[in-house]
Amino acid sequence: MIRISKTSKLDGILSWSLQALETCQGSLNPDGTLVPACSGCYATTGNYNYPNVKAPRLENKSDWKRDAWVSDMVQALDSSRYFRWFDSGDIYSVALAEKIFQVMEQTPWCKHWLPTRMAKFAKYQDVLSRMQALDNVMVRFSSDSVSGEFDARHGSVIIENPEALPNGATLCEAYNNGGKCNGCRSCYNKDVAVIAYPAHGRKMSKVIRILSTKV
Ligand code: SF4
Numbered sequence: 001m002i003r004i005s006k007t008s009k010l011d012g013i014l015s016w017s018l019q020a021l022e023t024c025q026g027s028l029n030p031d032g033t034l035v036p037a038c039s040g041c042y043a044t045t046g047n048y049n050y051p052n053v054k055a056p057r058l059e060n061k062s063d064w065k066r067d068a069w070v071s072d073m074v075q076a077l078d079s080s081r082y083f084r085w086f087d088s089g090d091i092y093s094v095a096l097a098e099k100i101f102q103v104m105e106q107t108p109w110c111k112h113w114l115p116t117r118m119a120k121f122a123k124y125q126d127v128l129s130r131m132q133a134l135d136n137v138m139v140r141f142s143s144d145s146v147s148g149e150f151d152a153r154h155g156s157v158i159i160e161n162p163e164a165l166p167n168g169a170t171l172c173e174a175y176n177n178g179g180k181c182n183g184c185r186s187c188y189n190k191d192v193a194v195i196a197y198p199a200h201g202r203k204m205s206k207v208i209r210i211l212s213t214k215v
Contacts, residue, residue, distance in 0.1 A: 001059070001063065002016075002063065002069070002072050002073060002076050003016075003055075003056030003057075003059050003060050003063065004016055004076055005017060005056065005087060007084070007087055008180065009174070009179055009180050009181065010082075010084055010087075010180075010181050011180060011181045011182065011183065013080075013082045013083065013084055013181075014076075014077070014080055014083055014084070015083070015084035015085065015086070015087040016060060016073070016083075016085055016086070017056070017057050017060065017085075017086055017087045017088045017089050018057050018060055018061055018086065018088065018089025018090070018092070019054065019057040019058055019061065019088065019089055020041055020043035020088040020089055021034075021038070021041070022089075022092075023061065023089040023090050023091075023092040024038065024089060024090040024092070024117065025090070025092060025117075025118070025121070026090060026116065026117025026118050026119075026120050026121070027041075027090075027117060035117075035144035036144055036145060036146045036147075037142060037143065037144050037145065037146055037158050038117075038144075040146065040199070041088075042200070043087070043088030043089075057088060057089060064096050064099060065095075069099060070099050070102045070103055070106070073103045074103055074106045074107055077103070077107045077110050080107075080110045081109065081110060081111065082110065082111050082112075082113070082185060082188055083107075083110050083111070083112050083113070084112075084113050084187075085100065085112060085113065085114040085115075086114065086115060086116070090116055090117060090118055091114075091116055091118050091124065092118075094123055094124060094127060097118070097124060097127040097128070097131075098127055100114070100131070101127055101130055101131050104131055104134055104136065104137050105134060107136070108134075108135070108136050109136075110136060111136050111137075111138070111185070111188040111189075112131075112136060112137045112138070112188070113138050113140065113187045113188045114131065114137065114138070114139045114140070115139075115140045115142050115155075115156060115187075116128070116139060116140070116141060116142065117141070117142055117144070119139075119141045119153065128141075135190075138155070138187065138188055138189065138190050139155065140154075140155030140156045140187065140195065141153050141154050141155050141156075142154065142155070142156050142157070143156065143157035143158070145157055145158065146158045146159075146160070146199060147159070147160055147164070148160070148164055148165070148166040148169070148196060149166075150166070150169070150194055154194060155193065155194055155195070156187075156194060156195045156196070156197065157169060157194060157195075157196055157197070158196075158197050158198075158199050159196045159197065159198055159199065160198075160199055161198055161199070162175065162198050165196055166196060168193065168194055169194040169195065169196035170186055170192050170193075170194065170195050170196065171195075171196050171198075172184075172186070172187075172195050172196065172197045172198065174197075175198050175200065179200070
C-alpha cells in the first residue's frame with residue numbers, strides 16, 4: 001500500500017519517504033564516515049524515531065517494487081499541485097529512480113521537488129538528468145557542507161545562520177514562519193538555482209560547533 005505523509009511544515013504538501021541513512025549511500029565519505037550535512041540529519045532524531053513515523057518509511061522500502069506502484073502513485077497525486085520526495089531517505093536504487101521518473105512524467109499537473117545526494121554516483125546521472133529535463137520537476141543535489149559551500153552541481157546547501165547567506169543562494173525563510181513554508185514554493189521552482197537552509201536542531205548545532213573548532 002502506498003504510504004504518503006502529509007507534512008505540516010510543508011503546508012500539508014504530500015511526501016513519500018524512506019528511512020534515513022540506511023537508504024542514503026550518498027551520506028558517506030569515502031572513508032565511511034558521515035558527511036557533515038548528514039551528521040546532523042533531522043530525520044534521525046526526535047519524532048522520526050517514533051514507531052508510527054518509522055513504519056511507513058520501512059513499508060515504502062518494499063512497496064515500491066510492486067508492479068502497480070507507479071499507477072498507484074499517479075492516482076495518489078491526482079489532486080496534488082506540489083509533491084516532495086524524500087522528507088527522509090534517498091533514492092538507494094536505480095530501479096526506484098526509474099519508477100519515480102515514470103511517476104513524474106505521468107503527473108505533469110504536479111510540481112515535484114526531489115532532494116538527493118545520489119548524483120555522486122555515475123549510474124544515477126542519466127535518470128536524474130531525465131527527471132530534471134521535465135518541466136514539472138526540480139531535482140536538488142544537496143551540498144555536503146553545513147557552512148554554505150556549494151558548486152555549480154548543487155541545488156541546496158545548509159548555512160550556519162541566515163546572516164551567512166552565500167552569494168548566488170536564496171534563503172529559506174521557514175525559520176521566520178514557525179518552521180513552516182507558509183506559501184513559499186521556492187524548492188519546487190526551477191528558476192531558483194540554490195536554496196540555503198539555515199541549520200536547525202540541536203544535533204546540527206553540535207556538528208557545526210565541532211567543525212568550527214577544527215578549523
Ligand atoms: S525554501 Fe520555501 S519551499 Fe523550500 S523549505 Fe524553505 S520555505 Fe519551504
